[in-house]
Every structure is written in structure tokens, then in C-alpha cells.
Amino acid sequence: MRIKRRPRPEPHVPFISLADIAWQLIIFFLVTSTFTKNESLNIELPNSDSSAQVEQQEDTLTVQAGEKTLLFNGEQVELNDLEAKLRTALTGRTSDTERAVVLLPGDDLTFERNLFLLRAIKQAGGLPAIMQENEGGDG
DSSP states (O other), X not given: OOOOOOOOOOOOOOHHHHHHHHHHHHHHHHHHHTTOXXXXXXXXXXXXXXXXXXXOOTTOEEEXXXXXXXXXXXXXXXXXXXXXXXXXXXXXXXXXXXXXXXEEEOTTOOHHHHHHHHHHHHHTTOEEEEOOTTOSSOO
């Protein structure tokens, strides 16, 4: 007597149930991701009150900077001399509004030169205030 064995069925992976599981995981992660709050982007923005606009004083220190030009209160200066000139101009100024140095960047000002200018202002004891051309009421 010969016993004939049945052929073994080939393994079968049910793809329909895998798609259901994947769909449920996607929905779960979408729903739970809305509960996550990014705390690193909380920034206090200033209020825009038109009655509290700051007027530029006559003794305000200004630095106009481009890639090839650098003016401190209207005078041409070198980048290496800017910190010393700022330091002498800031002597005796104690309040934050007196120590403010308005930086007017030109369109051709590179990021690296901007960093050097900001560093020079801070090293001299000033508080940098960056103003764009269309700000300040002239434009």
C-alpha cells in the first residue's frame, strides 16, 4: 500500500491585512502628531502700535554698510577702524536708547560682512538695531 502525500500548500502572505494595518498606523500617527507642540518656536513679537513709534534722535549713531562702502554717521570708515570709532562715540552713553546703533544694510551686503559689523557694534558696547530702507518713515 502506497500512501500518497498531499502536496504542501505554498506559504501565502495576506497583503490585504497588511494594507489594513499600514492604513491604521498612518491614521494613528497623523492623529497623534497633532498633539505634539513645538516649544522652540515661541517668540514674543512686538506690538505694532502706531502711536508708539520711535523717532530717530539727532545723536543717533548710524552705520550704512554695503559690500564696498562703510559709512559711520556719514563719514567713510574702514571696517577695522569701526569698533574704535564706535567705542569713542559710545562713551558716556548709559541707557539702551542712547547705546542703540542703527545699521542700514545695503542690497549688496554679504552675510559675512554683516556678521563682522554686528560683532564690532557689540564689542564697542552698542546695541545693534537693523533697519531696512523702507522702514523709518522716509519711504
